[in-house]
Amino acid sequence: MADPRRRPLLLRPFARDEDVHCVVYHVVVLLACGAAFWIWLHPDSAGLSGPLAKTAFVVAAALLLGWISGVDVGVNFHNHTHRRIFRAPWLNRWFGRLWTFSGGWPSFFWEHAHVRVHHANVMEADDWTLPRRRPDGRFESVWRYCALHWPWRYAAHLAHDFTTGRGGHQVGRRALGELIVFAFLYSIPFWIDVPMALCLWVLPHFVANCVTMGSGMYVQHAGGAPKSSGARYQHSNTFLSRFFNLTIFNIGYHLEHHELPGLHWADLPALHRRMRATYAQEGARVVPYGYYRAARIVSSVLDPDGGYRRFTVDDQLPEFRRDAPHPQREPEASARPRLTSRSA
Amino acid sequence: MTRTAPAPDVSTFSACPGPSAVGRNLPPPAGSLGLGQFVGRSLFPLLALTLILGTLLWGPWVTLALAVASWAVVGRIG
Numbered sequence: 001m002a003d004p005r006r007r008p009l010l011l012r013p014f015a016r017d018e019d020v021h022c023v024v025y026h027v028v029v030l031l032a033c034g035a036a037f038w039i040w041l042h043p044d045s046a047g048l049s050g051p052l053a054k055t056a057f058v059v060a061a062a063l064l065l066g067w068i069s070g071v072d073v074g075v076n077f078h079n080h081t082h083r084r085i086f087r088a089p090w091l092n093r094w095f096g097r098l099w100t101f102s103g104g105w106p107s108f109f110w111e112h113a114h115v116r117v118h119h120a121n122v123m124e125a126d127d128w129t130l131p132r133r134r135p136d137g138r139f140e141s142v143w144r145y146c147a148l149h150w151p152w153r154y155a156a157h158l159a160h161d162f163t164t165g166r167g168g169h170q171v172g173r174r175a176l177g178e179l180i181v182f183a184f185l186y187s188i189p190f191w192i193d194v195p196m197a198l199c200l201w202v203l204p205h206f207v208a209n210c211v212t213m214g215s216g217m218y219v220q221h222a223g224g225a226p227k228s229s230g231a232r233y234q235h236s237n238t239f240l241s242r243f244f245n246l247t248i249f250n251i252g253y254h255l256e257h258h259e260l261p262g263l264h265w266a267d268l269p270a271l272h273r274r275m276r277a278t279y280a281q282e283g284a285r286v287v288p289y290g291y292y293r294a295a296r297i298v299s300s301v302l303d304p305d306g307g308y309r310r311f312t313v314d315d316q317l318p319e320f321r322r323d324a325p326h327p328q329r330e331p332e333a334s335a336r337p338r339l340t341s342r343s344a
Numbered sequence: 345m346t347r348t349a350p351a352p353d354v355s356t357f358s359a360c361p362g363p364s365a366v367g368r369n370l371p372p373p374a375g376s377l378g379l380g381q382f383v384g385r386s387l388f389p390l391l392a393l394t395l396i397l398g399t400l401l402w403g404p405w406v407t408l409a410l411a412v413a414s415w416a417v418v419g420r421i422g
Binding site for chain 2: 021024025028029031032035036039045046047048053054056057059060061063064065067068071072241243244246247248249289290291292293295296
């Protein structure tokens with residue numbers, strides 16, 4: 001690490017220079033929320049003259065704010081849970097709290113669900129953050145998952161975890177304290193204007209959690225298999241779209257992320273390059289696009305089974321498919337049964 | 345069934361979160377704070393902020409149309 005004393009003053013609080021981008025992202029999200037609130041409170045300045053015009057603005061703002069606040073928590077804060085962006089612990093704790101309230105989450109709750117539940121048990125039975133399985137091993141419908149998971153399943157599982165001590169000593173007490181801090185921060189828009197808070201605060205958080213984060217969680221692991229099945233590198237999907245990874249903190253390198261969660265997000269492409277031959281030999285799950293397109297494919301209304309199969313089977317890059325010819329592959333390896341959820 | 349996958353060669357990567365491991369093995373990517381990456385990584389919130397503030401200029405219906413178009417375009421290319 002570079003000597004902190006030789007870095008520009010503004011960068012010294014950060015663990016790495018690239019982490020400035022995380023703060024900028026979050027600040028712009030808050031500015032966007034503030035801009036929407038201001039327009040709501042000054043309707044004449046933006047032509048919100050009647051209920052129809054106001055509805056159009058609310059729908060637009062819900063789509064935009066839900067999109068970016070979902071990424072802000074599900075990707076941006078997510079990186080912080082694995083690798084703190086500041087050097088000072090108190091700054092990490094408080095910025096974390098200010099990071100997730102604008103996505104509808106207490107930071108401690110999201111970190112518990114992601115790190116202690118999801119990462120520690122990815123694709124296993126104890127990983128309640130992921131979609132439930134159908135009898136044939138496939139994930140439940142993405143529509144069902146997005147509709148039922150947040151906040152209903154999350155609330156039930158989190159309450160169970162915090163009352164039974166999953167997460168460590170006095171986890172319930174800490175969760176209660178964090179919930180109080182969150183309730184205070186989350187209520188701020190309600191003090192200003194209750195209808196505004198419902199339309200431009202709660203509704204975008206519904207989009208952020210049910211659409212943005214829900215579909216993201218779904219495609220990150222759809223079609224995969226846990227390590228306990230013997231499939232070493234099939235627990236997560238990797239997405240290679242350059243545009244997607246540039247604009248979303250390299251979260252598309254999801255297999256790489258689960259293999260080394262502590263690796264900084266800026267280093268994930270380098271890990272992918274280093275591991276690419278091994279992944280190809282082991283039949284990792286890799287597609288050429290990003291989450292957004294993947295979510296559009298698996299959410300096909302007219303042909304849901306076809307969409308799921310296209311994403312989990314047909315669109316997998318041939319270089320990584322276990323049934324594809326590969327010069328380094330041992331002959332008996334190709335004769336092994338495919339160990340994906342399709343055959344689980 | 346147990347597979348015999350070769351162990352990943354990640355010896356030069358730091359696997360532990362925390363300040364002591366920060367960036368100790370890899371140089372920062374070139375231009376990590378460049379304007380292109382700066383704007384690129386914040387592209388979507390900047391777009392959202394622009395569209396929301398743009399309501400002051402072009403009204404709510406155009407904002408709605410642009411928001412829906414943004415979702416549709418990114419759903420195809422992203």
